[in-house]
Amino acid sequence: MAELLASGGSMEMVRTAFDNGADAVYVGATGWSRRRAQYEMDDPAIVEAQRYARSVGRILRVAFNTLPSSSEVPLFLARTDALYAAGVRDFILTDPGLMMALKNRHPDTILHASVGCTIINIQDALFYKEAGASQVVAECRMGKSTMRRIKAEAGSGSRSSCTPPPATRSSAAAR
């Protein structure tokens, strides 16, 4: 099954994307996503977006896909706990440790391994599956045969971007 995913940087964008056919919209949590700050959303806005997504039977995904430090882990858990309580179930992450922590804490969440995980082969996908992810973002030059293999062997859905990021593995410093 194909799902059309769009990005949203404000409540207006989220509504527009859903109203025009997006099956899912992803938003960036303020201070925690790879999105530019002006296009991130704070928790009240995310909760409003989640309510709208639910009202139209669609999915909201929330990106926490930057790479935090160890001392920020409690903050991450508190924030995702709050969003989980508000009904958010889909999260986009990069750090495999945060994936596992969130999955252990809320087993019914659906975790997406972000483009920053640089998943380029089946073994990468299996690693992130073991960390708790059931969806992966395909690196922009991943071939269809690899995507099919990931789907068949890892059972992971994959997301292909229509506006591919550079095919590099880099630290946040380089970004």
Added chain:
Amino acid sequence: MPREADLPHVARLVDAAAAAGADALEIHNMGVLRIVREKGGPVPAHMGAYANVYTHLAARVMRDAGAVRVRPNAEVSLEETAILARESGVEVEVLVHGKIPLGVTDRCFLLTEPEESDPKCPSACGEVHWLTSRRWVLKTVGKGVLSGRDMCLLEHLPRLVADGFRIFRVEGYYETAAYRSEIGTVYREALARAFAAGPFAVEDRWADAARRHAPRGLCNGYCFGTSGRAYVGTVLQDANPVV
């Protein structure tokens, strides 16, 4: 960055390393870590710079997948690295000198055609290439991008020793034999002095070597929670030429 078609070759390389008695494999890709684990861990797995280790939780996941050592990303401050070392249950390697690995690609930035047909390959990566823009500089080695300035924690070694760190890396990636020899000697002597727990002072000849081998200057800002290009210290802070 091994793609799907590269995985059989990677598996053969792991076997070859084991057969040759390699002390460890430096791994930057989670899939390769998994391959090593599937083979029963014939060679210790050390997670390298591009593995993007930022949290103790990530280090634990890699530990459980077979890694015995991790190298936190250069952005991770010394304070955070200490937390990671305390909470992760794996060895932690600290970059004390050398250019900071920032990114890696599977296509070479120095070539305009595929490697097989570009006449500049492999000679291009034997040359020195800087990427400059306004006030910053990076070094490209074709499939990798490094900082322009050299990380330098020479005058902070007593603190690293006191904090309990025991594994130190001098990054010699694409550096000359003279760099590796001279900088390596500096740190061997300096670490011996730091571990001796007596008075510690940066010798003039150590400082001269560090400055001489850093044409674009020195940095260590990430270690202290500030800009990576900054240098925090009182001895070598002047080794920063204007780009």
